[in-house]
Each structure stands twice: as C-alpha cells, then as structure tokens.
Amino acid sequence: MSTFNQKEILWEETVPGGNHWSGLMRRGTALRFTDMQGGANVSILFYNMEEKLERYNMPDSLKAQHTAFLTTGNVCYSDMGRVMCSFIHDTIGWHDTMCGISDAKLIEQKYGVANYQTHRNEMYRSAKDGLLIELAKHGLDQRDLVANVNLFSKVSANDSGGLVFNAGNSKAGDVVDLRFDMNVLAVLSTAPHPLDTAMTYQPSDVLLTAWHAGNAAEDDVCRNACEQNQRGFINTERFYAQ
Amino acid sequence: MLTESKFLPEDAVLSETCNAGDPWTGIVKKGQTFRILDLEGNQAVDTLFYNAIDATERYSAVDTIQRQGQIYLTTGSVLYSSEGNPMLTITADTCGRHDTIGGACSAESNTTRYALSKRPMHSCRDSFMHAITHSARVIERNISKRDITANINFFMNVPVTSDGGLSFADGISAPGKYVEMRAEMDVLVLISNCPQLNNPCNAYNPTPIQLLIWN
Numbered sequence: 001m002s003t004f005n006q007k008e009i010l011w012e013e014t015v016p017g018g019n020h021w022s023g024l025m026r027r028g029t030a031l032r033f034t035d036m037q038g039g040a041n042v043s044i045l046f047y048n049m050e051e052k053l054e055r056y057n058m059p060d061s062l063k064a065q066h067t068a069f070l071t072t073g074n075v076c077y078s079d080m081g082r083v084m085c086s087f088i089h090d091t092i093g094w095h096d097t098m099c100g101i102s103d104a105k106l107i108e109q110k111y112g113v114a115n116y117q118t119h120r121n122e123m124y125r126s127a128k129d130g131l132l133i134e135l136a137k138h139g140l141d142q143r144d145l146v147a148n149v150n151l152f153s154k155v156s157a158n159d160s161g162g163l164v165f166n167a168g169n170s171k172a173g174d175v176v177d178l179r180f181d182m183n184v185l186a187v188l189s190t191a192p193h194p195l196d197t198a199m200t201y202q203p204s205d206v207l208l209t210a211w212h213a214g215n216a217a218e219d220d221v222c223r224n225a226c227e228q229n230q231r232g233f234i235n236t237e238r239f240y241a242q
Numbered sequence: 243m244l245t246e247s248k249f250l251p252e253d254a255v256l257s258e259t260c261n262a263g264d265p266w267t268g269i270v271k272k273g274q275t276f277r278i279l280d281l282e283g284n285q286a287v288d289t290l291f292y293n294a295i296d297a298t299e300r301y302s303a304v305d306t307i308q309r310q311g312q313i314y315l316t317t318g319s320v321l322y323s324s325e326g327n328p329m330l331t332i333t334a335d336t337c338g339r340h341d342t343i344g345g346a347c348s349a350e351s352n353t354t355r356y357a358l359s360k361r362p363m364h365s366c367r368d369s370f371m372h373a374i375t376h377s378a379r380v381i382e383r384n385i386s387k388r389d390i391t392a393n394i395n396f397f398m399n400v401p402v403t404s405d406g407g408l409s410f411a412d413g414i415s416a417p418g419k420y421v422e423m424r425a426e427m428d429v430l431v432l433i434s435n436c437p438q439l440n441n442p443c444n445a446y447n448p449t450p451i452q453l454l455i456w457n
Contacts, residue, residue, distance in 0.1 A: 053388060057345065058304075058343070058345070058392055059343055059345020060345060060348070060350075062343055062345075062408055063345065063351065063408075063410075064351065066407065066408050066409060067406055067407065068406045068408045069406040079367075080350045081348070081349075081351055081352075081353050081354050098303075098304065098307050099307060099308045100307070142298060143389055147302075147304045147391070147392050148304070156404055156406060157313055157403075157404060158404060160314075161313040161314035161339075161402070162311060163311045163312060163313065195308060195311070228355055229354075231354045231358055234358065235350070235353060235354065235358075
C-alpha cells in the first residue's frame with residue numbers, strides 16, 4: 001500500500017547506515033522512511049523551526065496516547081501541546097520511544113574502533129555524535145538533545161520493567177510514513193539502536209522520500225485515533241490560524 | 243526492592259517541607275544522602291537533577307533506562323546523566339517503584355489530555371518555569387526551558403505492559419514512605435511537588451513532602 005503517488009514526490013535521498021541528516025519539513029509535507037537492508041534504526045528529533053525551544057516531548061506523547069511506543073494513528077507532541085508530526089502509515093508496527101541513542105563510548109565497546117583514517121566513510125559513527133553535528137548546523141547543542149524516537153526499533157518491557165530488544169522488528173523494504181503537521185526541523189542519525197544485539201556494526205541505509213501529503217483531513221486516522229489527538233490537532237491548527 | 247534507611251531524621255543537616263504545588267531546589271554534595279518523604283501518601287514528586295558545577299550535564303531518562311535495561315526505579319538504580327555519568331544511586335526505598343517516562347504535567351499537555359478548558363490549572367511545568375525565573379541557584383547556573391527535560395516521578399506508578407500499553411495507575415505509595423539516594427557528584431535538585439488534579443497520580447489530593455539531607 002502506498003500513501004502517495006509518484007507525481008507527488010518532491011525529492012528522494014539515501015542516508016547511509018550510521019550517517020546523519022537534518023532538514024526543514026513544511027506543514028503538509030510527509031517523509032517516507034524505507035529500511036533498505038533490514039534492521040534499520042533512525043534516531044530522530046523534531047523542533048519547531050520558528051521557535052526551536054518548542055520540541056518533541058516524549059512523556060507528553062506517551063501520556064496523551066496511553067502508549068509506550070508509536071505506530072499508525074500515533075502522533076508526536078511538542079511540549080506546547082501541539083501535534084508536530086503523525087504516523088500516517090507503517091508496515092512495522094512498533095517504534096521505540098524510551099531507549100535514547102548510542103554514544104561514541106558505546107559504539108567502541110560493542111564494535112571496536114573504525115575511524116576515518118583507516119576506514120574513510122565506512123567509519124563507525126554514533127547517533128549522539130551525528131545528532132550533535134546536525135544540531136550544531138542549526139545553532140543547537142547538547143542542551144537541545146532530548147529523549148528521541150527510534151524509528152524501526154522495538155524494545156518491549158516485561159512485567160518487572162526489564163527491557164528486551166526485539167531483533168528483526170524491521171525488514172528490508174519496510175516503511176514508515178510521517179506527515180509533518182507543523183513546520184519542523186527534523187534531525188536524525190541512522191546509527192544502530194543502543195540496545196541492538198547485533199555483534200557487528202552494520203546499520204541499514206535508509207531511503208527518505210518526501211511528498212506533498214496535505215494537512216490532516218477531518219477523517220484523518222491520527223486525528224481520530226483518540227480524543228486527545230483531536231485536541232492536539234486543534235492546538236496545532238490554532239497556532240497556524242490567520 | 244523495599245529497603246529501609248539507617249539515617250535518623252534528627253541527624254539530618256537539612257530538613258525542609260515543600261507544599262503541594264510548590265517548586266523546591268537544593269544542592270546535594272557528592273557523598274551526601276538525599277531523602278524525599280511522602281508525608282501523606284500517593285504524592286507524585288516531579289524531579290530533575292543537574293551537575294551543580296556544569297548544569298549542561300543533567301539527569302537523562304533515556305540514559306537511565308538504556309544503561310540499566312529497566313524502566314522503573316528502586317533500590318540499587320543509578321540515575322545517569324546526559325553524559326553517561328552516574329549522578330545518584332538509590333540506596334533506600336520503602337515505596338518500591340518510581341516512574342521514568344511520565345514526565346511533568348503542563349498547562350499545554352492538560353489541554354490535550356483532558357480538555358482545552360484545563361489550561362488555567364496549575365501544573366508542574368509552571369512550577370519549573372517559576373523556579374527558573376526565581377531561584378538564585380537555578381538562575382546562576384543558566385538553567386532555562388532548554389534544560390527542562392523528561393523528569394523522574396518519585397512515588398508515581400506508570401505501568402508499561404509487554405504489549406506497550408501505558409496507564410496512570412493508583413499510587414503504590416502511602417503516608418511515611420520515602421526514597422533515598424546518594425549523590426555521586428554535586429547535584430542541583432529541582433522539584434515540582436505535583437498539583438495535578440485530573441488523574442490519580444496524587445490521589446486527587448496533592449499533599450506536602452519533606453526533603454532531608456545527611457552528610
């Protein structure tokens with residue numbers, strides 16, 4: 001199933017595994033993330049491009065929707081009670097919200113050292129270093145680095161709260177589509193999930209496909225997933241009212 | 243894990259009460275022990291920690307969760323910073339479970355969670371905003387809204403099921419329950435004693451807490 005047709009595509013770009021990217025996504029555009037080789041991870045954060053102090057808020061997103069993970073019908077809330085982006089289509093079913101990102105120390109402990117001198121652009125990069133590089137391009141730094149979403153990755157909790165990484169959650173060709181409901185700065189890294197059980201550094205490439213999706217309709221699956229989301233969309237629409 | 247403390251209130255070097263709906267700040271030096279006491283029971287205590295020397299290093303919920311593979315806090319849990327360093331270690335806990343993912347209530351999130359008309363109700367985020375504009379020890383460390391992130395909710399019960407469901411359950415705390423932690427670095431503590439009236443996190447009756455520090 002596709003949520004768009006070829007003529008609506010604005011651009012496509014591949015982010016190699018372990019790399020990083022940032023971009024401005026206008027209200028009403030959408031991004032498809034495609035897992036190219038399987039086992040991809042995208043550590044991603046969202047900021048209001050006009051007021052970057054307004055940003056994705058993990059607890060507010062989970063509380064409003066009574067969920068610990070994100071999938072079709074869910075939205076990402078900002079700390080100002082507004083819907084920033086929406087999961088309008090998803091072949092995977094579970095995207096992690098609680099486990100944060102890999103840092104350089106973790107990558108070295110798990111996979112060893114592969115620096116630019118010896119490995120050129122195949123070097124091992126961490127999600128934290130990648131996100132900080134992209135944040136810095138927009139005048140942001142570690143103070144703006146908050147709890148993120150890990151697209152494609154599943155970590156579930158047992159009855160006592162212990163976490164289990166679910167390997168194989170995303171396969172080659174799996175996709176998740178995010179519609180941007182605000183003008184958003186999206187910042188991402190394709191480095192491995194911090195709890196990934198793979199013993200070798202082999203993050204999948206991720207294809208980004210942008211298209212015109214339009215704003216959330218009255219019968220939108222995310223708007224109508226729960227009363228909370230209906231109110232969240234009202235808050236977003238009031239922000240852009242003129 | 244339920245564990246009692248050997249510290250006696252009369253030996254504390256600091257003992258202060260914080261009313262429901264108020265913020266509280268304090269400094270806990272490395273090696274000191276900090277206790278939060280739930281005086282009347284079922285009171286959520288929204289808590290953030292900062293490195294007292296360099297507040298750009300701060301408590302990180304996702305680092306705390308990831309590095310221990312565990313979403314709840316109790317005796318033995320380490321509270322990690324955004325730089326991956328241990329900030330505090332929980333050394334005693336008579337409640338048994340504390341929340342890492344529920345965050346703080348705000349006027350704005352109350353509009354989505356309950357009704358657009360709930361905006362005027364007092365909230366933890368408003369208490370944090372009050373603290374960052376009034377508390378000298380917060381202001382002198384340049385702590386601003388940028389530094390307000392996902393907090394700990396001591397005494398709050400937010401069960402996550404294996405299929406990823408999340409709810410705000412009735413509290414498991416009771417009058418006189420406490421949680422105690424040893425500082426592994428000098429930390430600034432920033433608390434909002436939660437005024438939420440729309441869910442059972444405070445048993446619909448927010449109440450005072452007591453803060454104690456021992457050398």
